[in-house]
Amino acid sequence: MITKTPDVVQSQLLKVLSQLSLSKQEEVLKYALLLHKKQQFQDWDSISDQEAADIKAEFADQDLAYSEGILSDYLYQLHQEDVK
Numbered sequence: 001m002i003t004k005t006p007d008v009v010q011s012q013l014l015k016v017l018s019q020l021s022l023s024k025q026e027e028v029l030k031y032a033l034l035l036h037k038k039q040q041f042q043d044w045d046s047i048s049d050q051e052a053a054d055i056k057a058e059f060a061d062q063d064l065a066y067s068e069g070i071l072s073d074y075l076y077q078l079h080q081e082d083v084k
Helices: 006-018 022-045 049-083
Strands: none
Touching: none
């Protein structure tokens, strides 16, 4: 099998896609999105437990900071409504 460059594959793919009906193009898009999603899960599954824990901790801190900011704004708005 001849190895093709990404440019060649993309060019061939665009050529084939342009010849398909819109409904078939939508099917191809759904399939491509499915493949992309599966790849993301495979990428996540391939990281070490330590890397996963680090990422979860990083986002937990960001989520907590965001939630606290939103909550303080919300509490302020509730207080303003009570004052009215």
